[in-house]
Amino acid sequence: MEGLYFWDDFGIPTRFNSLISDQWNPTTDSLPSQGRRMDAKDLQYFKDVLSGMLDDILRKSEETIEDMTESGEVYADPADRATAESDRAFTLRLRDRERKLIKKIQKAINRIDDGDFGVCVECGEDISIPRLKARPMTTLCINCKSKQEEDEAVRGD
Numbered sequence: 001m002e003g004l005y006f007w008d009d010f011g012i013p014t015r016f017n018s019l020i021s022d023q024w025n026p027t028t029d030s031l032p033s034q035g036r037r038m039d040a041k042d043l044q045y046f047k048d049v050l051s052g053m054l055d056d057i058l059r060k061s062e063e064t065i066e067d068m069t070e071s072g073e074v075y076a077d078p079a080d081r082a083t084a085e086s087d088r089a090f091t092l093r094l095r096d097r098e099r100k101l102i103k104k105i106q107k108a109i110n111r112i113d114d115g116d117f118g119v120c121v122e123c124g125e126d127i128s129i130p131r132l133k134a135r136p137m138t139t140l141c142i143n144c145k146s147k148q149e150e151d152e153a154v155r156g157d
């Protein structure tokens with residue numbers, strides 16, 4: 001299972017959180033968080049981050065497929081077999097998450113191309129840059145996200 005990694009609740013690979021803060025462009029960092037449209041350079045920054053995430057996941061997916069093919073051997077020991085099967089189940093669950101994450105990233109890149117990136121799909125307000133920095137695939141501003149979470153909490157009971 002070496003080379004695999006996990007996502008936080010927002011579907012972002014943990015290692016990318018550090019990548020995002022490490023590479024954060026200081027000129028963009030100093031922008032006011034509200035009331036300013038991102039310029040072409042900001043958008044290119046997010047596009048680079050998202051493309052990098054996508055490449056990394058696609059490369060990891062290929063490795064996972066190779067691992068699965070290799071582990072197609074037959075184990076004599078039932079304990080080995082059980083381990084191999086649970087590894088495989090784990091891999092398949094991970095693949096499902098990968099597919100969803102890939103879709104999210106591709107949609108975010110499409111939004112950059114369409115000029116909708118960083119605009120809340122609910123209320124049409126700008127999503128704050130610090131929020132985009134932490135969650136580049138988000139489509140909701142913090143207010144709408146909090147509201148959605150409240151609604152979900154109510155429905156959950």
Ligand SMILES: [Zn+2]
Binds near residue numbers: 144
């Ligand atoms: Zn909103």
